[in-house]
Amino acid sequence: MLKQTKKGAEKLVPISSERAKRPPVTIEHLYTLRNGLNLTNSFDAAVWAVACIAFWCCCRLGELLIPSMNAFDPLKHADRSERSQPKFSTASNGVEFAAFHIPWTKVTLRAGADISVTARPDDPSCPLAALRHHMNCNTDAKIPSSAPMFSFETADGGWSPMTKTWFMSRCNEVWVAAGLPDMPGHGFRIGGATHLLLMGTPPDIVAVQGRWKSRAFLEYWRRIESILPLFISSPGSSNRISLILDSMSSYQKKWHLK
DSSP, X not given: OHHHHHHHXXXXXXXXXXXXXXXXXXXXXXHHHHHHSOTTSHHHHHHHHHHHHHHHTTXXXXXXXXXXXXXXXXXXXXXXSTTTOOEEEEOTTXXXXXXXXXXXXXXXXXXXXXXXXXXXXXXXXXXXXXXXXXXXXXXXXXXXXXXBTTOEEOTTSOEXXXXXXXXXXXXXXXXXXXXXXXXXTTHHHHHHHHHHHHTTXXXXXXXXXXXXXXXXXXXXXXXXXXXXXXHOOSTTHHHHHHHHHHHHHHHHHHXXXX
């Protein structure tokens, strides 16, 4: 009843009170971020790793970062211990990848999930390269295994956990300086999913990458569909959108979703 009441109230909100839609994070945002960061700096190296993984792996920022300095919970947040340490490997087709475990997600709760990070060697925002760079800059010699995964070394020789607030502040600092609007944290997840679909990645693969159930991903797609015009404005865009619509229609039929 509360859910239906909320939906009804949303329909009554006047247009003048609605916030304008902000475009989600795109691949151009990642490139701009890379150009604006100093990747020799341990803090920026951690920011870059989180940004690339959140985008390409369609992660919620809460799955990668802690909300504040003193909010680390080992039952919810990935640390640098053996249980969450990234395991690097190479698939049979020669593609490099890494996987690490997060102990909690919004859907699976304490069952957690495994995040798969696939190399994209031809892309400047390769998430595997960003992860390796973070681990090389922020070593186990300086940061304890009990620290959050994306902790970084500080100038005084100590370390600090990366928080969601610090991460978004640094990203938006770079974007605004480059003439882009500031972004919300959830823009990485929806932007990454949209980009993968535009690349021609099958919806089933995108759903697995973002750890969506079939019906949940269809609902998420309906949100993505509304922001596609913000993503595509080049010639031939209509053909690409048509291909995505067809693939999602097939996905819906495959899983008998309405």
